[in-house]
Amino acid sequence: MTQIAIIRHGTTSWNKAGKLQGHSDIPLDEEGITQALKLGQRLSGETWDLIYSSHLLRARQTAAIIAQELNIESVIEDSRIGEAGGGLIEGTTEEERLLRWGPSWKLMDLGMESNEAVVARGLSFMQDLLSENSGKKILLVSHGSFIRQMLDALLPQMHPTPAMKNTSFTRLQFSDENWKCELFNCVSHLE
Numbered sequence: 001m002t003q004i005a006i007i008r009h010g011t012t013s014w015n016k017a018g019k020l021q022g023h024s025d026i027p028l029d030e031e032g033i034t035q036a037l038k039l040g041q042r043l044s045g046e047t048w049d050l051i052y053s054s055h056l057l058r059a060r061q062t063a064a065i066i067a068q069e070l071n072i073e074s075v076i077e078d079s080r081i082g083e084a085g086g087g088l089i090e091g092t093t094e095e096e097r098l099l100r101w102g103p104s105w106k107l108m109d110l111g112m113e114s115n116e117a118v119v120a121r122g123l124s125f126m127q128d129l130l131s132e133n134s135g136k137k138i139l140l141v142s143h144g145s146f147i148r149q150m151l152d153a154l155l156p157q158m159h160p161t162p163a164m165k166n167t168s169f170t171r172l173q174f175s176d177e178n179w180k181c182e183l184f185n186c187v188s189h190l191e
Helices: 013-017 030-043 057-070 094-101 115-132 144-154
Strands: 002-008 050-053 137-142 169-175 178-186
Touching: 002 057, 002 144, 030 057, 030 169, 050 057, 057 137, 115 144, 137 144, 144 169
Parallel strands: 002 137, 050 137
Antiparallel strands: 002 169, 169 178
16 A cells, blocks of 8 residues: 655645736745644654655645655655646736636636646656555655646546645545545644
């Protein structure tokens, strides 16, 4: 059995402003750093073999803080677990999108990465991860939209997956070619 815990990065100033981040490389804010530290402390009583992170700064910072708390020497970066690209809507709020492109903006070609492309790269990553690390306990630090799309693909019974909270912890098990979700979107470390 392989255990994988998927973590959403800590908060950023853009999260609080309601701006879509996508591939924009936004750092954690002070609260995000504290959230990552609290999650690392929560996990410090457990043994984890590896920690992977998206290539984007907010995920890398979250992963580095957690790795330090767990005494894991290095974080492995992989762009395949990066956030869905937002194209022209990156850096905008819902209100700004409505003003700029109207209520049908979601149907327009604004350079956003397709769900199919996000899921394809995510499944490619998961396939490689499982074949190279069977039986291990692995942490993945990624992004809200990416995580929701992956959970929808791996666990279709969860669809539609609710929004992920910052530094939420979702524990999956992979055994006998089946995925099972043991814990979903947990932020008890922030209480």
